[in-house]
Amino acid sequence: MRPRFPAFLPPVSVSVTLLHRLALALFLLAPCLLPTTPAAAQSPIATLSGQLSQAEADLHAVDRALDTRLDDDDRDTQRTKALAAQAAATAAATALEDQLKLVDARLGGLGAATANEAPDIRRERANLNRQRAAIDATIKRGRLAGVEAQQLVDEIDRSKAEQFNETISARVASPLSPGFWHAVFTAIPRDMRRVELFLTQGTTQIRAQWRGGFPWQALLGTVLGLALAMPIRLAVQRLGQRHLIDGAPGHRVRRSANALWRVLIGTLAPLLGATFFVQGLRWSGLLPDRWGDLLDALVLAVGFGSFTASVSGAVLMRTQPSWRIAPLDDETATRLRPLSWVLAVLAFLSILATATVRIVGVSAALNVATQAGEALLHLLLIAAFLFAIGRLRADRAARDDAVSQSTSAGLGAATLLAWILVGVALIALLLGYIGFSLIVAQFIAWATVLGSAVYLLLVAVDDIATSVFTRDSRVGIMLTRALGVRGSAVDQFGLLLSGSLRIALVIVALVMLVSPFGAGGGVDTLFGRLGALAKGIQFGGIAISPGTILRGIVALFLGLALVRLFMRWLETRYLPATDLDGSGRNSVSLVARYVGVALAVVWSLASLGIGMERIALLLSALSVGIGFGLQAITSNFVSGLILLAERPIKIGDLIRVGLDEGDVKRISVRSTEIELADHSTLIVPNSELITKSVLNKTLASPLGRIQIQFSVPLGSDAEAVRGIVLDAFTAEEAVLADPAPAVFIDAITDGRILFNAFAHVATPRAAYGARSNVFMMLLARFREQGIDIGTIPQRLELIRPDQPPA
Known part of the structure; x- marks a missing residue:
């Protein structure tokens, strides 16, 4: 057992009592009286050191694995391994810091070293100093391992981003060109032989296993799969609606529970059915080796297709309008439900086709043709969905419904954005950017499915939180009667809990939205890349570019929209649940509105790189620095504008300024950076390049x-x-x-x-x-x-002073 050391010891002095002296002596003699103390004290340190060594070994293995070519799955595995090693190293370092505090406490208890110190105390002090040095070195190792793990994770994220960029920027022959189809038809005979070989190998193994006996495992798995897919799924849905959902408190909770139950059963039942079918083939030995990955992809395709169908069905509720969560009419649900089934089937076929192309090993031409077909089918389905939405919006606009018109405005903006994306993807497909077109189409489809699922969860979380934590519910009555909590406090807690959970769901949804498309590092990584791409001309530390201006406008409108949504929730949901009167509610609403608008403006300025401190600094510089340094700053600024407009010097030019010669690497509005031959950087004010002579060796001709x-x-x-x-x-x-x-x-x-x-x-x-x-x-x-080359010969004559010249 590890000894427990006190945090401190009182200093020993002449005036201490006998009891204090006895306690001090027992404390100092405790290590000598307990023979197991040193081993026990080193046991947790040795364990943590071993944990740290294992983490370092895992990081070294990840580092070696990154030296080879990895696919997406292997890269994700290595990233997970690096994160686990980082967590282990950090935990070990944190635990060792606690051990270090214990050792420091013992050293502090021993006090300062003296010349006439007892030998036992001297040995104990030396032992504690050795322990402290070992623990401190191990802690530093743990921190270094954490830094190395983060560097490996960043490297993996960068490699995924680079691969994603290569995918979307790759271009092949246009599907409208004859060369595209010539390559496909040329590769068809070999691809057919590969498919035939794939099927032949599988059927040969099935025949060999079939002679060994009756495959009852495969038959049982098939029967269970079919039963789970249809009758058991329907029966469990009805059973849950009858016993579980009907007992839920309130109509809203029953409605949300019914939707979530439909999604859960509609996804798990087909997924388990496909799993039983594949496992039955595997247990009976009828699953060929080369077919294993394909049938695993079949399970994944069934699961995602079932999830797509069940989520869209739970949102539309075509057969149960009274249980519908979304504010949709029967006509909308009837028109959109067939398209949702097509989306589910298309998702199933896309996953299965991608796996088949990869496992069979077909030619690159057929692979590209398959991707082009998937992209075209996705775009056609999205276009059909948008056409249906347009017809429904046109019908709704004829009803003169104010609520419908307000909701139709946001729907119209989303529809316009979707049409733009579809048009861009279709043009990219026709130009030969197949990967980009497919990613855009799949992104729209995935955003639709994920948005539907998140919408169901948001409504369910709000219904459950605001129904359970209310003053009239069982929980609310128990809290008010047993604990004396006010009823308004219970209502406010339910609303705050609902808002917090919904914000967390939105954040998770954003990460899930971008993760399958090359943003393995999450939202920060993706937005960080977009921010880096949007950098423009630097003016006073502020990036001025079209992307920056657009980002500021978007941030302003997004901030105002969030303020509007927050004010709607505050005025219609939260404030009525408080004990404030009308005047108090109005004051809180006004203050919240002005603060929200101010924060939106500050957020917009911050997105432009203009903060409140920058505004204050600019005002102070204008008032104080006009007579001192503003003239030189203005001169460099105007010179920078001239350089950027007339372009007498461009990035990449080889120029000579004075005695220095180098390549122009960066031109800003204040100065220009020149990389010299010794790889150092010469920073030249722009006014020097305009008012003085500069030799540009590559301006007129690159020769x-x-x-x-x-x-x-x-x-x-x-x-x-x-x-x-x-x-x-x-x-x-x-x-x-x-x-x-x-x-x-x-x-x-x-x-x-x-x-x-x-x-x-x-x-x-x-x-x-x-x-x-x-x-x-x-x-x-x-x-x-034998040709002599050189300079003109020189002759030197020595003449004595007393000798006259010749």
Whole structure:
């Protein structure tokens, strides 16, 4: 057992009593009297150290796995493993911090070390110091493991995002082009042979197992699957409605319970039926090895298709209008129900087709054609759904119903957005962006299914919370009578509980909405990427771009919409449940409205990068800094605008400013960043680039030029020298043939011929290396030909002071 150490000890002094001295002696002698204390004290530390070592080993395994090519499932597995290792390392470090506090408490109890300290106390102090050093080192290991785990998770998220970007940006031949169908028809014979081989291998194994005896397991699984799919499912639904739902308190709770029960049974019964069918084949040995993954995909397809059908059926309630949760009329439910069945069947077929293409291993052309067919079917179904919604809205608009018109406004905006997405996806499909089109279509379908399920849960949570926690319910009566809680407090608690749970459901729904489409890191990761893509020109630390302006407008309207929804809930639900009179309710409503509008405006400004502190800072800078630094700031700002408008210098240009030469990496409204040859960054104010001379080597032409100057003796063959130079230029790969190299005689002086040769390369950055290579070849050739090259010879004469000059 681990000894329990006191948090502190009183200091020992001469005036302490005998009882204090005795307690101190017993405390100091306790480790000597208990022989199992050291082992027991080290036991939890050793256990936590082993837990940390296991976490480090798991992280090392994840790191090694990331060196190989992983699919989506393996990547998710490694991410889960890294998160588990991070949690284990963090828990171990936290527990060791508690152990460290215990050891520090014992060291504090021993007091400061003295020269005449007892040997037992000295040994105990040394032992505690060793324990403390070991625990502290292990804690640091745990923190480092947590950081490494987070880095691995971030790397996995980045790889998933990169794969998602590759998927949506990949382009193939258009389905309208002959090349697309030529590739499909060319690959059909081989794909048919692959399918035939897949079926032959499966049927051969089934025949072999069939001779071994009657497969009663497969028959039993098939019978149970069919029974669960139809009669048992219907019977359980009726049983739940009769015994469970009818006993629920209140009509609203019974209505929500009925909808959730239909979804639960409608999803689980077919899913269990498909599971029993596959397991029966597996237990009887009739399941071929290559068919296992396909039948597992069949179970998944049945489960998701059943979930889609049951959720849409629970929302529409075509056969039970009195149990309908959504504010829909019978005509709407009747028109939309067949489309929901088509959506369920399409979801089932899509999952099964994707699995079949992957498991059978068909050609890339047939895979792309399958994806194109899935995208087209999804888009046609969505278009049919939108047409039906449009007809229903037109019929509803003729009724002059104010409530219908208010709800139709939001529905119209959502319908317009859906039409835009369908149009973009259809154009992308025709242009050959099959992956992008399929993802957009599946996203709309998944958003519809998920939105329906979340709507049911939101209504059910509100119904249950506000029905259970009310002053007239059994729980409310018990709380008011037994605990003396006010009835209004019970009602308020129910409303607050409902609001909190619904907010949590919305957050979870947002994560589930974007997770299947490359946003494994959740909402923050996705919005972080979108925010990075929307960055524009930086002006005073504020990003100015069309995306930023649109984001600010959207944030403003979204904030005002949230304020409106909150005010509706406050005025119609929460305030009537309080004990406030009309005047108090009006005051609370007005204050909440003004605060909400102010927060919406602040949120909109914050989305633009303009906070209250920035506004205050700007005002103070305008009032104080006009006479000091505003002139230089304005000059750089105007110069930055000129650079961005006239573009005498662009990102990627090779320029020379003074004695420094480098590549332009970034142009902002205040300064320009230039990367020099030593990889350092030179930050130049924009006014320096406008008011002073700047050499831009890549402005007019991207070509670079090589110039070589040398001299040979006057008796040398000038034509041969010229041929050697041209051959050297031709042998160098970096030298361009157009413009052609040229060799000129620059001058004849002091008995030597001066040559000046020119050649061009693709970029100025390649001129230095190419010039060096040409020099190396010229030196070798001239040495072979015996040609002397160099500069004009100089003669030095020494004259004595007493000797007259010649």
